[in-house]
Amino acid sequence: MxxxxxxxxxxxxxxxxxxxxxxxxxxxxxxxxxxxxxxxxxxxxxxxxxxxxxxxxxxxxxxxxxxxxxxxxxxxFLPEGDTPHLRAAGKEVVNCLSCDTREEVDTFLANAAQNGGAVFQPAREQMPGMYSGAATDPDGHVWEFMWMDPSIPE
Structure with a gap:
């Protein structure tokens, strides 16, 4: 399906x-x-x-x-006694979304900042061929936006 x-x-x-x-x-x-x-x-x-x-x-x-x-x-949906941790000091997961271009990474980060999120890691070259940045949504969930150069050999 x-x-x-x-x-x-x-x-x-x-x-x-x-x-x-x-x-x-x-x-x-x-x-x-x-x-x-x-x-x-x-x-x-x-x-x-x-x-x-x-x-x-x-x-x-x-x-x-x-x-x-x-x-x-x-x-x-949680086990009895568990509660969701909104805006908690600790983070359990980083959601990483691939992007088609470096410009798309920049656009996602700009849109995050303009729509109630917060960019905490400006876009930068992490290593040759990998460009990314990260932001939180209004509830503190972390999203990384990443582009990988397809011309880099495996």
């Missing part, structure tokens, strides 16, 4: 296509509207059929859908 976004803004699932793994990062958020607007401001689309007052499905690509879950709703 694979998923794809049509012009109608809906996420469509197809059984007749090659099986591709999908990833659905579930992120707890304090303000669902603010967080959704942040991701839409980065240029992503929302899937209305998988969004409601408790969650928003944000389509990053055909195989990546970020699920923004209001923190109380998110808590229902």
């Amino acid at each position: 694979t998923a794809f976004l049509e012009g109608d803004g809906l996420l469509h699932l197809r059984e007749d296509m090659a099986v591709e793994r999908m990833i659905f990062p579930n992120l707890p958020v304090a303000d669902l509207r603010r967080s959704t607007e942040f991701y839409l401001g980065l240029g992503f689309k929302q899937s209305p059929q998988f969004s409601n007052e408790d969650c928003a499905a944000v389509i990053i690509s055909d195989t990546i859908v970020v699920m923004l879950l209001h923190q109380e709703f998110f808590s229902g």
